[in-house]
Amino acid sequence: MTDNEHEIEQPDERVPKRVIGTPAPGTSMLGDEVPVVEEGDVPGVTFQDEQKARKAEKVVALCFAVTFLAAIAFIIFYVVIQVGSPEATGMSNLALGGTLTLALLGLAFGIVVWVRQIMPKYSLIQERHEMASDEDTREVVSDTFVQGARESGFVKRPLLRRTLLLAAAPLGLVPLVLLRDLDNSKMPASKFSETLRHTVWGEKTKEGKPLRLIVEGTGQPIRAADFNSPGGILSVVPEGYEHDLNALAKATLILIKFRPDEIKSGTNRNWTHDGIVAYSKICTHVGCPAALYEQTTHHILCPCHQSTFDAADGAKVIFGPAARPLPQLPISVDEQGYLIAQGDFNVPVGPSYWERGDAEAEARSKGGHA
Amino acid sequence: MSDLTAVPKAIAGPSSYLDDRLGAGNFLKRNLRKIFPDHWSFLLGEIALYSFIILLLTGTFLTFWFQPSMTEVVYNGSYAPLKGVMMSQAYASALEISFDVRGGLLMRQMHHWAALMFVAGMMVHMLRVFFTGAYRKPRELNWVIGVLLLTLALAEGLTGYSLPDDLLSGAGARITQGVIVSLPLVGTYLSFFLFGGEYPGTDIIPRFYSLHILLIPGILLALISAHMVLMWVQKHTQMPGKGRNNRNVVGAPFYPAFMAKAGAYFLFTFAAVAGMATFAQINPIWLFGPYTPADISAGSQPDFYMGFLEGSLRLMPAWEINLFGTAHAGTLPLSVIIPALVPMGIIMTGLALYPFIEQWVTGDRREHHVVERPRNNPHRTSIGMAAITFYGVLWLLGANDEISAFFHVSLNWTTYVGRVLVFVGPALAYLITYRMCLGLQRSDAAVVSHGVESGVIKRLPHGEFIEIHTPPADDIEAHLRGKEPVPMLPVREDTSGIPPKGMRGPLGKLRARMSKAYGGEKIPLDEGHPHEEIEEHAGVGSEGEDRSLTR
Numbered sequence: 001m002t003d004n005e006h007e008i009e010q011p012d013e014r015v016p017k018r019v020i021g022t023p024a025p026g027t028s029m030l031g032d033e034v035p036v037v038e039e040g041d042v043p044g045v046t047f048q049d050e051q052k053a054r055k056a057e058k059v060v061a062l063c064f065a066v067t068f069l070a071a072i073a074f075i076i077f078y079v080v081i082q083v084g085s086p087e088a089t090g091m092s093n094l095a096l097g098g099t100l101t102l103a104l105l106g107l108a109f110g111i112v113v114w115v116r117q118i119m120p121k122y123s124l125i126q127e128r129h130e131m132a133s134d135e136d137t138r139e140v141v142s143d144t145f146v147q148g149a150r151e152s153g154f155v156k157r158p159l160l161r162r163t164l165l166l167a168a169a170p171l172g173l174v175p176l177v178l179l180r181d182l183d184n185s186k187m188p189a190s191k192f193s194e195t196l197r198h199t200v201w202g203e204k205t206k207e208g209k210p211l212r213l214i215v216e217g218t219g220q221p222i223r224a225a226d227f228n229s230p231g232g233i234l235s236v237v238p239e240g241y242e243h244d245l246n247a248l249a250k251a252t253l254i255l256i257k258f259r260p261d262e263i264k265s266g267t268n269r270n271w272t273h274d275g276i277v278a279y280s281k282i283c284t285h286v287g288c289p290a291a292l293y294e295q296t297t298h299h300i301l302c303p304c305h306q307s308t309f310d311a312a313d314g315a316k317v318i319f320g321p322a323a324r325p326l327p328q329l330p331i332s333v334d335e336q337g338y339l340i341a342q343g344d345f346n347v348p349v350g351p352s353y354w355e356r357g358d359a360e361a362e363a364r365s366k367g368g369h370a
Numbered sequence: 371m372s373d374l375t376a377v378p379k380a381i382a383g384p385s386s387y388l389d390d391r392l393g394a395g396n397f398l399k400r401n402l403r404k405i406f407p408d409h410w411s412f413l414l415g416e417i418a419l420y421s422f423i424i425l426l427l428t429g430t431f432l433t434f435w436f437q438p439s440m441t442e443v444v445y446n447g448s449y450a451p452l453k454g455v456m457m458s459q460a461y462a463s464a465l466e467i468s469f470d471v472r473g474g475l476l477m478r479q480m481h482h483w484a485a486l487m488f489v490a491g492m493m494v495h496m497l498r499v500f501f502t503g504a505y506r507k508p509r510e511l512n513w514v515i516g517v518l519l520l521t522l523a524l525a526e527g528l529t530g531y532s533l534p535d536d537l538l539s540g541a542g543a544r545i546t547q548g549v550i551v552s553l554p555l556v557g558t559y560l561s562f563f564l565f566g567g568e569y570p571g572t573d574i575i576p577r578f579y580s581l582h583i584l585l586i587p588g589i590l591l592a593l594i595s596a597h598m599v600l601m602w603v604q605k606h607t608q609m610p611g612k613g614r615n616n617r618n619v620v621g622a623p624f625y626p627a628f629m630a631k632a633g634a635y636f637l638f639t640f641a642a643v644a645g646m647a648t649f650a651q652i653n654p655i656w657l658f659g660p661y662t663p664a665d666i667s668a669g670s671q672p673d674f675y676m677g678f679l680e681g682s683l684r685l686m687p688a689w690e691i692n693l694f695g696t697a698h699a700g701t702l703p704l705s706v707i708i709p710a711l712v713p714m715g716i717i718m719t720g721l722a723l724y725p726f727i728e729q730w731v732t733g734d735r736r737e738h739h740v741v742e743r744p745r746n747n748p749h750r751t752s753i754g755m756a757a758i759t760f761y762g763v764l765w766l767l768g769a770n771d772e773i774s775a776f777f778h779v780s781l782n783w784t785t786y787v788g789r790v791l792v793f794v795g796p797a798l799a800y801l802i803t804y805r806m807c808l809g810l811q812r813s814d815a816a817v818v819s820h821g822v823e824s825g826v827i828k829r830l831p832h833g834e835f836i837e838i839h840t841p842p843a844d845d846i847e848a849h850l851r852g853k854e855p856v857p858m859l860p861v862r863e864d865t866s867g868i869p870p871k872g873m874r875g876p877l878g879k880l881r882a883r884m885s886k887a888y889g890g891e892k893i894p895l896d897e898g899h900p901h902e903e904i905e906e907h908a909g910v911g912s913e914g915e916d917r918s919l920t921r
Contacts, residue, residue: 083448083472083474083475084470085450085469089469092472092475092476093475093476093648094648096476096648097476097647097648097649100476100644100648101641101644104637104638104640104641104644105638108635108637109634111631112631114630115627115630115631115634119630122623122627123621124621124623125613125619125620126404126619127617127618127619128617128739130737131737182563182564182566183566183567184566184573185562185566192559195568196558196568235665243442245570245662245663246569246571248663248664249568249570249663252664282663285683285705285706286544286548286552286706288544288545288666289663291665291666291668292668303667303669303670304545304670305680305684306771306781306782306785308782321683321688321709323688323690323703350548351706352552352703353557354553354555354558354699354701355558355699356701357694357697357699357700358692362696
């Protein structure tokens with residue numbers, strides 16, 4: 001118990017001036033104190049203290065000078081620093097970007113100090129008016145509209161009106177019709193979905209032989225006997241189509257070597273060669289290349305949306321948004337021992353589309369394996 | 371130290387010339403001193419506006435060198451690791467801009483950073499407008515324009531991102547095609563028309579290029595102009611405060627203060643973009659290599675604004691229906707269609723319709739020029755937070771591979787958790803936000819009726835300790851007292867128990883129920899707590915407060 005109880009009755013000094021979530025009362029962000037009140041002729045316009053303004057003017061001038069120097073430095077760096085190698089480009093980027101940033105910042109800071117410390121503080125009031133126009137105006141406008149419509153005869157002459165609408169209808173279709181040739185393949189639209197069913201693996205070489213499997217990147221054919229370490233994996237493209245992106249978008253394969261006992265019933269053994277299995281690399285979800293393979297679990301993972309397929313069991317889906325297994329390509333070897341395609345996939349590869357139907361069931365009913 | 375007393379000749383001459391021909395004087399007389407209210411949150415939209423200007427400037431620079439062609443060439447530029455590699459002209463010219471044009475890399479990186487700032491600026495601006503109810507009459511049309519702008523900005527981002535034709539940008543195009551082709555009935559046709567045949571073809575980059583540099587920016591420019599004109603004509607909204615009401619606007623004049631501030635803000639935005647382009651590398655296309663549909667790099671991520679679509683594609687469980695069995699038609703890949711269309715549909719349609727739904731529920735047809743503090747319309751704020759959470763979970767799960775790698779958690783489990791969170795998260799966010807809003811309203815009521823805690827403890831003669839409260843500062847109290855109850859439909863039944871017209875059918879009854887929940891005053895500001903009791907210390911809960919969510 002102290003005896004200065006009475007003094008506490010004057011808490012004004014200690015009252016927080018601000019409640020969280022409410023605007024700061026009157027203080028400027030850059031100014032250190034409330035500006036000296038020096039009302040001008042206009043109410044709501046509070047001029048700054050001239051002495052402070054003079055000090056601020058020097059700060060502004062300094063900022064603008066920085067911009068001047070930085071802009072000149074930019075021009076010099078542009079001339080002096082050449083680009084070409086990643087290192088030189090990086091240096092040039094740093095020099096040009098740094099000086100540009102500095103020049104812009106100098107100008108920006110200068111203007112802010114100018115506005116906040118030299119220009120007056122404003123709290124001007126302007127009236128608002130309701131957006132709607134008054135009744136009289138609305139009436140005049142609607143009268144004018146009716147009058148004009150009558151004068152034009154649009155309502156009175158139905159023949160005119162109807163033929164105008166009739167004329168406009170096909171004309172409106174013209175821009176749509178013009179878009180038909182957006183498809184450059186020049187095939188009838190009914191063939192679109194048919195082309196999605198096939199890949200180039202169904203084609204033959206000029207000599208009439210089946211296409212060989214080629215290692216993506218190196219362009220080498222694959223001798224089955226050389227691809228012999230279980231757990232091995234290759235990204236494979238069709239012979240002769242190494243640079244045909246349209247072909248690759250459907251025909252790229254992922255080739256995996258298994259120990260014979262690892263292959264489960266989902267995989268068609270007749271389509272494998274000595275434990276080597278080929279699946280379409282194009283994910284059945286939205287078509288990203290399912291490029292990641294985990295050797296110990298035999299999981300193929302698509303990095304886009306993480307659809308996961310069991311490579312040992314017909315590449316059936318075990319996780320993620322893909323609804324169908326990666327189609328398996330029937331492969332064998334030619335007389336020289338190189339891997340070849342026995343033919344095309346028996347179901348469409350890649351993302352689903354309306355006309356796809358249940359291609360797997362159809363393939364099964366034809367007696368094949370899917 | 372001379373000061374200006376008359377318009378200098380150099381300005382007066384051209385001005386009279388223009389006024390003689392355009393009558394510009396009348397316009398300037400009305401508008402030079404147009405008042406702009408001040409609040410930090412009113413500047414968020416300007417970030418987007420200035421980013422758009424930067425995009426136009428840097429984008430034009432890029433077009434001088436970029437070649438939108440998918441013709442295959444052998445790279446022979448100065449980036450050694452790719453020398454001799456086959457690639458499209460688009461990729462080769464993007465590399466040329468990066469390595470062989472002085473300032474080219476800077477401009478390319480500024481363009482990309484400005485694009486991110488553009489979309490981010492639009493998003494935070496939109497959230498500000500939403501949470502303060504600034505979209506209410508008469509500004510609903512400008513709100514709808516804003517939603518269109520955001521949608522177009524996403525399309526602009528998608529088309530731009532695909533142009534360099536590097537491996538990463540190709541992954542985006544591949545996913546786009548996979549989504550388009552999955553659409554029922556028209557998917558195959560749309561895909562063939564867009565890509566000029568089979569994917570990828572050689573047309574998509576020139577086509578995206580015309581969309582990206584001509585059509586979409588043209589529409590954006592027109593809509594942004596309309597957005598600004600409407601803002602100008604309707605005058606900006608203002609925060610509640612001293613001397614501010616629905617019939618006035620308080621602030622600084624356009625000339626000279628607001629003009630200068632806006633100019634400085636443009637320069638700050640420009641400097642921020644230039645600074646990021648200087649010190650933070652973005653999209654190093656030379657590391658990815660040319661696009662081929664046979665390859666992909668792990669950890670591929672889209673730009674942030676596409677992340678929510680990526681996340682929803684990742685979250686969706688496998689689901690495909692064949693409507694007609696084995697026939698050659700009827701495949702519905704729902705695990706693509708639903709995640710690609712539904713979340714974006716919910717968010718964009720919800721945004722566009724919200725002002726009209728709210729008006730229907732509250733029956734409020736008045737003009738509003740003073741914005742609401744988010745806490746004062748708790749249901750709107752909660753709906754907004756639920757939507758943010760929904761979007762946020764999808765966005766986060768768009769990077770679940772990165773999350774799983776960084777935190778060493780199972781990738782599959784991030785997906786399982788996401789599948790639950792995408793539903794539970796928004797519900798939780800709704801409840802928590804609602805309670806927070808009421809809590810904040812209660813604290814406002816406490817400030818108004820009891821005053822502000824002074825930090826001074828006083829001991830009463832009988833031994834009790836109390837804290838002394840003092841009245842809040844004038845402008846703070848005015849800010850708090852700007853609160854208005856959320857309007858409600860007049861749903862009271864008449865004397866014979868018949869509800870008013872339009873409230874009788876099932877839809878009308880739903881409307882009445884929604885209005886009752888949405889509207890009304892939850893925590894009255896000063897109910898039965900006059901200012902005399904400023905020293906009182908007791909809890910501030912009042913009788914009439916809403917407990918509907920805790921009951």
